[in-house]
Amino acid sequence: QIQLVQSAVEVKKPGASVKVSCKTSGYTFSNYGIIWVRQAPGQGLEWMGWISAYTGNTDYAQKLQGRLTMTTDTSTGTAYMELKSLRSDDTAVYYCARSNFFSGGGFIYYFDYWGQGTLLTVSS
């Protein structure tokens, strides 16, 4: 079955960096994209960015440009999300998800399989 398994809890100090992994299984990794979404405590879902597992092309949310890097390792089917210069408001649960699409005249992207989430706490 399709699974996305994320790395464990992270605790970082302000100014540090974090790299979260998302190991996939059960499907052909390079045929889909991966998106990253975060959710601050008690808040909604914030789309962070997308990476094509086939080309490595990325698209990041404007507010995270310059601090966010997404990469993939096609040999292991793993996606990575690195966030630098961490601040307290980066404290959140970070999710990866598979980006699939429905072709009905255009490409309607949706996220059909999700990782379990990685809690990042940024605190001095």
Place this chain on the structure above:
Amino acid sequence: DIQMTQSPSSLSASVGDRVTITCRASQNINTYLNWYQQKPGKAPNLLIYAASTLQSGVPSRFSGSGSGTDFTLTISSLQPGDFATYFCQQSYSGRPFTFGPGTKVEIK
């Protein structure tokens, strides 16, 4: 960027009730609209994509409709496992793929 709003932000309902949640986009997004359910401490779960297509394995009591700027998610007969928060998400005209703020469905 396209902004998404949802109403109500929360609602109380009983098992067996028919529940309708509304999502509105700040511009025409055709049917580029998806719905997710999220339970506390869990990742979101895809319910409906392309406004009205039920994801495999999702019970048929869930349905979606709408096009353009206004969309609805309907639960025809609320079950105990349906108490959760529901998010809409648009994927029109490239990224960012913004989410709505969520609607929390609580037990009356």
